[in-house]
Amino acid sequence: MADEAKRKIPLLMVLPPLIFLALAALFLVGMYREDPDVLPSTFAGKPAPALQVEPFGEGEALQDAMLRAPGVKLVNFWASWCAPCRAEHPQLEAMQDAGVTIYGINYKDEPAKARGFLEELGDPYAAKATDPVGRTALDWGVYGVPETFVIDGKGQVVLRFPGPITVSILQDKILPAIQSAAVE
Numbered sequence: 001m002a003d004e005a006k007r008k009i010p011l012l013m014v015l016p017p018l019i020f021l022a023l024a025a026l027f028l029v030g031m032y033r034e035d036p037d038v039l040p041s042t043f044a045g046k047p048a049p050a051l052q053v054e055p056f057g058e059g060e061a062l063q064d065a066m067l068r069a070p071g072v073k074l075v076n077f078w079a080s081w082c083a084p085c086r087a088e089h090p091q092l093e094a095m096q097d098a099g100v101t102i103y104g105i106n107y108k109d110e111p112a113k114a115r116g117f118l119e120e121l122g123d124p125y126a127a128k129a130t131d132p133v134g135r136t137a138l139d140w141g142v143y144g145v146p147e148t149f150v151i152d153g154k155g156q157v158v159l160r161f162p163g164p165i166t167v168s169i170l171q172d173k174i175l176p177a178i179q180s181a182a183v184e
Contacts, residue, residue: 043157048075048149049139053105053129057115062103062129068155072181073101074174075149076125077137079109080117082145088164089121095170096124100178104128107137107145150174152181 043049048067055061067073076092078085096102104125106114111130118125131137140149143162150159159177161169 043141043149043160046157047155048151048157049136051105051129052135052139053131056104056106056111056128056130057118059123059125060127062105062127066103066127067151070153071101072153072178073103073126073151074178075103075105075140075151077105077107077131077140077142077145077147079107079145080113081109084164085146086117086121088146088166089124091165091167091170091174092124093122095174096126101126105136106130107142108132108134148174150177150181 051062051064051067053062067075074095092102102124104127106128108131114130134142140147141160146164148161148165149157150161152158158181159173161173161177163169165174
């Protein structure tokens with residue numbers, strides 16, 4: 001019996017350091033990824049997923065055919081309860097003023113609050129829809145709002161950008177993706 005107890009003690013002494021080393025190795029691998037802030041998009045270079053949305057508010061309703069029409073366009077998932085959506089709104093309006101077509105999909109929001117959001121901040125969307133249960137967001141791989149997709153004239157996803165569009169993101173990522181999509 002004493003021999004059995006002696007054999008169990010070394011295992012109990014070795015196991016915690018082994019677990020620690022395994023976790024440390026996983027941490028190090030995660031730290032040295034190419035760009036840890038980039039969430040992979042399985043849709044880049046592929047057709048934009050079909051829309052399963054409902055009309056939202058007044059104005060033109062977003063239709064699936066609009067995504068496949070000629071010309072570069074952005075699809076922006078947003079919500080009135082989303083503080084980063086409020087922060088990115090001036091950049092969306094600046095792009096609209098520059099002639100960029102932006103389609104808005106309101107995500108899991110109360111219609112009255114969503115309308116109030118656009119009345120207060122302005123409506124940069126050429127057409128919009130609502131995704132009340134998040135079905136389209138799920139199909140598009142949306143992690144949370146805001147998320148913006150650059151779509152080319154063939155209806156293919158050129159860029160997926162998760163998070164709010166800041167001035168630097170607009171200059172460094174969104175505008176280059178729009179230029180790239182316009183060339184294709």
